[in-house]
Amino acid sequence: MSKPKRPETKLVPVPSVNKVPERDVNKSPILECRNLGIDFGGLTAVNEFNMAIGRTEIAGLIGPNGAGKTTVFNMLTKVYQPTRGTILLDGIDTHNMTTVQVNRAGIARTFQNIRLFDNLSVEDNVKIGMHNHIRYSAASSIFRLPGYWKGERLAHESALELLHIFDMEDLADAKAGSLPYGAQRRLEIVRALATNPSLLLLDEPAAGMNPSETADLMENIVKIRDTFQIAILLIEHDMNLVMGICEGICVLNFGQIIAKGTPSEIQNNPEVIKAYLGDQKEV
Amino acid sequence: MKEKKKSTGGLGNYFKRMKTATKVDYATYVGVILAFIVVTICQSQGLLNRSMTGMLVPICCYVCMAVSLNLTVGVLGELSLGHAGFMSVGVFSGIITSMSLQSTISSELLRLVIALVVGAIFAAIVGFIVGVPVLRLRGDYLAIVTLAFGEIIKDIINCLLVGYDEKGLHIALNIDGKKTIQSLGLSEDGFAIIKGAQGAAGNERIATFTAGFVLVMITLIVVLNLMRSRTGRAIMSIRDNRIAAESVGINVTKYKLIAFVTSAALAGAAGALFGLNYSSVTAAQFDFNTSILVLVYVVLGGLGNIWGSVVATVVLYVLPEALRGMDQLRMLVYAIVLILVMLATNNPVLQGFMDRIGEKFKRQPRKAAAQKGGASHE
Amino acid sequence: MEFLSYLINGISMGSIYAIIALGYTMVYGIAKMLNFAHGDVIMVGGYVSFYATSYATAQLLGEDPSAMAVGMATLVSVLLAMLVCTVLGVIIEGLAYRPLRQAGSLAVLITAIGVSYFLQNAAQLLFGANPKNFTPVVGGQLTFFDGQLRISYVALLTVVACVVIMVGLTVFTGQSKMGKAMRACSEDKGAAQLMGINVNRTISMTFAIGSALAAIAGVLLCSYSPVLKPTTGSMPGIKAFTAAVFGGIGSIPGAFLGGLLLGIIEAIAQAYISTQLSNAILFAVLIVVLLVKPSGLLGKYVPEKV
Numbered sequence: 001m002s003k004p005k006r007p008e009t010k011l012v013p014v015p016s017v018n019k020v021p022e023r024d025v026n027k028s029p030i031l032e033c034r035n036l037g038i039d040f041g042g043l044t045a046v047n048e049f050n051m052a053i054g055r056t057e058i059a060g061l062i063g064p065n066g067a068g069k070t071t072v073f074n075m076l077t078k079v080y081q082p083t084r085g086t087i088l089l090d091g092i093d094t095h096n097m098t099t100v101q102v103n104r105a106g107i108a109r110t111f112q113n114i115r116l117f118d119n120l121s122v123e124d125n126v127k128i129g130m131h132n133h134i135r136y137s138a139a140s141s142i143f144r145l146p147g148y149w150k151g152e153r154l155a156h157e158s159a160l161e162l163l164h165i166f167d168m169e170d171l172a173d174a175k176a177g178s179l180p181y182g183a184q185r186r187l188e189i190v191r192a193l194a195t196n197p198s199l200l201l202l203d204e205p206a207a208g209m210n211p212s213e214t215a216d217l218m219e220n221i222v223k224i225r226d227t228f229q230i231a232i233l234l235i236e237h238d239m240n241l242v243m244g245i246c247e248g249i250c251v252l253n254f255g256q257i258i259a260k261g262t263p264s265e266i267q268n269n270p271e272v273i274k275a276y277l278g279d280q281k282e283v
Numbered sequence: 284m285k286e287k288k289k290s291t292g293g294l295g296n297y298f299k300r301m302k303t304a305t306k307v308d309y310a311t312y313v314g315v316i317l318a319f320i321v322v323t324i325c326q327s328q329g330l331l332n333r334s335m336t337g338m339l340v341p342i343c344c345y346v347c348m349a350v351s352l353n354l355t356v357g358v359l360g361e362l363s364l365g366h367a368g369f370m371s372v373g374v375f376s377g378i379i380t381s382m383s384l385q386s387t388i389s390s391e392l393l394r395l396v397i398a399l400v401v402g403a404i405f406a407a408i409v410g411f412i413v414g415v416p417v418l419r420l421r422g423d424y425l426a427i428v429t430l431a432f433g434e435i436i437k438d439i440i441n442c443l444l445v446g447y448d449e450k451g452l453h454i455a456l457n458i459d460g461k462k463t464i465q466s467l468g469l470s471e472d473g474f475a476i477i478k479g480a481q482g483a484a485g486n487e488r489i490a491t492f493t494a495g496f497v498l499v500m501i502t503l504i505v506v507l508n509l510m511r512s513r514t515g516r517a518i519m520s521i522r523d524n525r526i527a528a529e530s531v532g533i534n535v536t537k538y539k540l541i542a543f544v545t546s547a548a549l550a551g552a553a554g555a556l557f558g559l560n561y562s563s564v565t566a567a568q569f570d571f572n573t574s575i576l577v578l579v580y581v582v583l584g585g586l587g588n589i590w591g592s593v594v595a596t597v598v599l600y601v602l603p604e605a606l607r608g609m610d611q612l613r614m615l616v617y618a619i620v621l622i623l624v625m626l627a628t629n630n631p632v633l634q635g636f637m638d639r640i641g642e643k644f645k646r647q648p649r650k651a652a653a654q655k656g657g658a659s660h661e
Numbered sequence: 662m663e664f665l666s667y668l669i670n671g672i673s674m675g676s677i678y679a680i681i682a683l684g685y686t687m688v689y690g691i692a693k694m695l696n697f698a699h700g701d702v703i704m705v706g707g708y709v710s711f712y713a714t715s716y717a718t719a720q721l722l723g724e725d726p727s728a729m730a731v732g733m734a735t736l737v738s739v740l741l742a743m744l745v746c747t748v749l750g751v752i753i754e755g756l757a758y759r760p761l762r763q764a765g766s767l768a769v770l771i772t773a774i775g776v777s778y779f780l781q782n783a784a785q786l787l788f789g790a791n792p793k794n795f796t797p798v799v800g801g802q803l804t805f806f807d808g809q810l811r812i813s814y815v816a817l818l819t820v821v822a823c824v825v826i827m828v829g830l831t832v833f834t835g836q837s838k839m840g841k842a843m844r845a846c847s848e849d850k851g852a853a854q855l856m857g858i859n860v861n862r863t864i865s866m867t868f869a870i871g872s873a874l875a876a877i878a879g880v881l882l883c884s885y886s887p888v889l890k891p892t893t894g895s896m897p898g899i900k901a902f903t904a905a906v907f908g909g910i911g912s913i914p915g916a917f918l919g920g921l922l923l924g925i926i927e928a929i930a931q932a933y934i935s936t937q938l939s940n941a942i943l944f945a946v947l948i949v950v951l952l953v954k955p956s957g958l959l960g961k962y963v964p965e966k967v
Contacts, residue, residue: 103532141512431944438941618778629764
């Protein structure tokens with residue numbers, strides 16, 4: 001298996017303070033955060049968060065533990081309402097939207113601590129992701145009207161198609177809670193994809209995976225982007241993964257962005273090195 | 284998989300392709316139908332004594348109660364301790380309906396059907412009123428509030444005075460305890476239907492075992508078909524992980540309400556049938572203890588396990604009657620059996636022991652499962 | 662004046678609810694289970710005290726016993742009730758609840774209901790279904806304003822007992838070693854075990870305290886409304902549980918506050934609105950409070966972490 005090719009990336013500015021990959025620059029960014037911030041009872045968790053993600057960009061959000069990365073995800077998906085700032089999803093302000101509305105508008109996510117529907121089958125987990133796309137009324141389900149059969153067949157076929165990305169069709173009938181760890185992480189991604197998002201948020205997708213699984217995952221993330229033409233924002237501690245597939249990277253420390261740029265720019269940024277390795281003078 | 288789908292090769296193939304859940308559903312329907320046929324034959328041959336015949340309709344009602352409560356507790360995953368409240372609403376709205384229609388509709392069957400539908404509608408309305416505030420709470424707080432609502436419904440019906448004459452229904456709420464049925468001002472031809480704490484007496488008994496069987500089948504079809512659909516999956520996703528459900532765009536409040544109101548409506552229909560099986564009922568019969576009784580059926584049958592609820596209800600309803608020979612000891616024995624079954628099905632040490640026994644019977648796993656009866660795992 | 666006497670009635674009934682609620686809240690806070698059998702332990706306490714007192718009056722005390730002797734007999738009967746209930750509580754916990762420590766909360770709930778059925782039916786078998794006439798532990802009353810306001814000694818005793826128990830429990834859980842172990846167990850049983858705390862013993866101790874409180878509540882309840890039946894404990898038990906939730910379950914001052922408020926609301930509702938609907942009003946208030954404060958008056962709201 002070949003390692004995914006490092007994308008040829010050049011970040012160029014969009015009409016704001018942010019940068020997106022060159023190929024996306026003529027389209028508006030899928031996501032734009034302006035001065036985003038949140039306080040928890042007087043404590044500022046994230047502040048002045050500015051970021052834009054291009055339509056087909058794979059972007060990374062990195063930083064030491066407790067930097068506020070997952071909090072950014074929670075603000076984007078409205079698990080927390082931001083205290084300040086604006087989130088523009090495809091140009092639409094998500095102010096006052098709920099988690100459900102944001103998902104329908106096009107943001108899907110996975111969770112750091114896996115949150116699957118443990119007692120349901122793998123296929124059902126994916127079908128639940130399609131809830132808002134394959135619709136039929138409750139009445140047609142109770143009376144098993146043609147709408148039910150049509151919807152269920154479509155859902156079944158689409159679910160298997162999506163599971164095929166990770167070669168998980170054979171596991172369709174297994175209980176999600178009984179899957180091994182890596183498969184659970186992959187299923188979470190498939191479930192998120194089933195909601196037909198334009199922006200996919202992955203919270204530590206490679207956590208707990210071995211190097212070969214991680215390599216597969218990298219390949220698949222790129223494949224997902226290429227197939228569905230969507231943007232992906234991921235939080236990850238595995239630097240090989242981040243540096244290998246991300247085009248733009250944003251480094252967060254103590255709730256503040258300390259650096260933004262391409263992987264090579266980030267690798268050589270003194271602020272980032274300081275945040276990760278500490279100040280040399282102190283040693 | 285797709286190629287398999289295209290090759291339609293007879294009924295046998297069709298059965299092989301079915302999912303396990305679908306097979307279990309069909310087996311549940313077949314089991315209930317067979318039980319109905321056997322009981323009906325026994326009844327026609329005079330093999331059932333009076334006490335057994337008397338139990339048939341209540342068993343059907345409680346099966347519906349248990350299956351519908353399983354929708355809330357097992358499928359939605361919210362503990363409700365007020366299910367008897369919805370039954371009570373069904374009982375009394377059903378009785379009022381059937382008594383009021385006595386003069387206009389002569390067909391007993393039609394009156395029964397209308398009463399059941401009205402009972403279900405009223406219970407659904409109450410379920411909606413209760414559900415909107417209650418479902419915002421979580422866990423034990425939700426449980427205690429459903430308990431509170433059950434008691435409130437009981438107390439309100441205890442104060443209810445309802446009579447009927449040619450002018451229509453007369454309804455009064457006996458808040459200060461001073462009103463009597465005379466306060467309704469019924470005309471000479473009028474009659475009282477509900478007399479406060481004395482409940483409804485002198486009802487016509489139009490419920491039949493066949494009606495009970497049909498209601499059980501309808502309840503099963505509604506609950507099972509709902510569970511295997513998009514709506515049911517949304518409900519179960521809330522049970523398994525509310526936050527993840529929201530993140531994939533499931534409107535949690537909406538689906539909680541759908542489950543809760545459906546459950547209430549089915550309980551209402553069961554209540555209406557129950558009320559029309561007795562010549563007198565009081566609101567005090569449908570108190571917290573009744574809710575608990577149904578909850579016991581559901582938990583012993585297995586959460587989310589519909590056929591388990593059916594079997595557990597029948598067994599546990601008949602058990603105290605079967606123990607009648609032991610007279611005073613019977614409820615004590617019932618309590619001990621209940622505790623022991625819970626310990627046996629939930630204790631890890633005992634469960635390991637049971638599993639090892641199960642291993643020995645691995646060659647006939649179906650038989651072993653059948654012998655286990657209602658005592659399935661969560 | 663009328664209002665004042667209703668209020669006093671409410672406070673003393675509320676104190677009984679508070680004592681029961683304290684037991685509920687202790688057990689819930691530490692074992693994280695709804696002990697539905699708690700109300701029936703109250704009933705057992707009532708019966709033990711009843712039989713001990715009647716045995717003493719019939720066999721031990723003479724024709725015309727001194728007040729001292731009657732007092733001693735009453736005190737001994739209460740202590741005996743506490744002892745029996747404590748032992749009963751520990752046995753119930755050990756036999757029925759301990760094997761289910763790993764099981765889901767619903768399984769434990771149903772087992773608790775089984776225990777409740779068991780206690781009620783065993784009581785019916787042993788003591789008969791006919792109600793017993795309980796003699797209050799203390800008779801007499803204080804009279805104020807030319808007899809317009811009467812306060813019975815039982816009411817006073819109840820309030821005093823309740824306050825003493827509340828303060829005692831607060832000090833116990835806050836200061837003593839066992840109390841600290843209890844708080845540790847309520848936070849995280851696994852971590853407590855790793856710190857060398859005997860979790861099983863701590864939970865047994867909690868049940869012992871809760872059941873002893875139930876015995877006291879039983880005696881006071883029966884002194885207050887002197888009819889003793891096998892089902893005497895169930896409704897006060899449910900109301901006390903409501904009180905515990907009302908105040909914020911797991912919180913000791915919450916249970917105290919919840920119990921008192923419940924008693925007062927009940928008394929006022931009975932007096933001024935409707936006797937028939939007093940329970941409904943009580944529960945309606947509970948629902949409103951929970952909707953405004955989803956974890957009770959003094960409970961802490963812990964949001965789910967994502």
